[in-house]
Amino acid sequence: MTGRVTYRLDSGVATIAMDDGKANVMSVAMIGDIAAALDRAERDRAVVLLTGRPRMFSAGYDLATFSGNADDIRRTLRAGGNLVHRLLGFPFPVVAACPGHAIAQGAFLLLATDVRIGVAGDFKLGLNEVAIGLTIPHYGVEIARHRLTAPGFDRAANTGILVAPEEARDLGFLDLLVSDADELRTRATAEAQRLTGIDVSAYLETKLRVRAQVLAAVRSGIDAEFGG
Template sequence: MTALVSYRYESPVATLTLNNGKVNALSPAVIEALNQALDQAEKDKAIVVITGQPGILSGGYDLKVMMSGPQQAIDLVTLGSRLSRRLLSHPCPVIVACNGHAVAKGAFLLLSADYRIGVEGAFNIGLNEVAIGMTMHQAGIEIAHDRLTRPAFQRAVIGAEMFSPQAAVDAGFLDETVAPEDLESAVHKAALRLSKLNMPAHGKTKIKARAPLLAALDEAIALDAKYFGQA
């Protein structure tokens, strides 16, 4: 799509690769590029794979944008929450291939996907918002509450605990971990399995199963746009 997000389609899989510096910061431009890539994936009726660079999926929102002003922060968080909602309701399966660290919004990408594969190693996965002085936004609370185990939700959201890849499986951030050299084959295996689904049935079932979460997200996104940063 752009230099920030590459798009490679090899039927039935569309691979979206983040490429925005050493931490793959999620800026408005990156989120726009991801949305453009998702538009194309829908046209191609493809299974979506989102991935990053070796060692990093994403370190979260672009801090330069977040620190540039209250409205800029609100706008970026809103864009990110809408992206999560879109991924959670995408008509075809969404896989995230986590190449390493996934922090803050990077971890929320994991929580917004249907299947998550991480690599083993000394990597951190989690939500550090409270640790860096940010009150967790309501949309983030809703997503984490739905996708994480109850104990992990408390530790991750309120305590800003970082998890190793294996601990992230137990917490609910990941579905499996593999050796770095096995990530590509694991993604291929997962995509092959998911490609055998009836896609209309998959999409409609996803919407029905996640209807409470999607409704809560709609409300949360509106609340965050109004009150984010005031707490």
């Protein structure tokens, strides 16, 4: 692993932590590092605990990306979409421990995991693309449609709001909210350890049935918008 992403295996749980020292922006390099860590977790047949740095899960793509040339933009968005698709269909459970902000592509990663635990505080979560002049990619629309409440999806996608963790839980960005970073670590680790005890074959077969439509829609959106 690189300095941006660390990997630790302990009792069947692979902790993948993003930390670029700032906002955990989803550059092609960061996306590649996460994908490499997922490769390792898959070889280890481990439950994944995906987390960020203190106060930051991920603020999404680096906005400078969108001032580059069209090929670079498509390459970055395609890589981000592929990562969302992979997390959505990953063959082992994925728990997200969200220690703070999760915005745009960072929120899409959060939504693609199986169990999402956040922490209370002065943090913002949401899909702010339209507020900053961007159109949400098709894969983002589909993962948000799948995981957010129906009114929450429409409001979050179309108005670009960023909300506090409590409201984010109500809209469907989070499953569970805890009081502080220590409790986040404890609860997320406990949930990941619990999931090491489930039947992996039954888990994956069920997951692929439950998510068949969204997996197909995400893949179709990526291929149509950015090429296969």
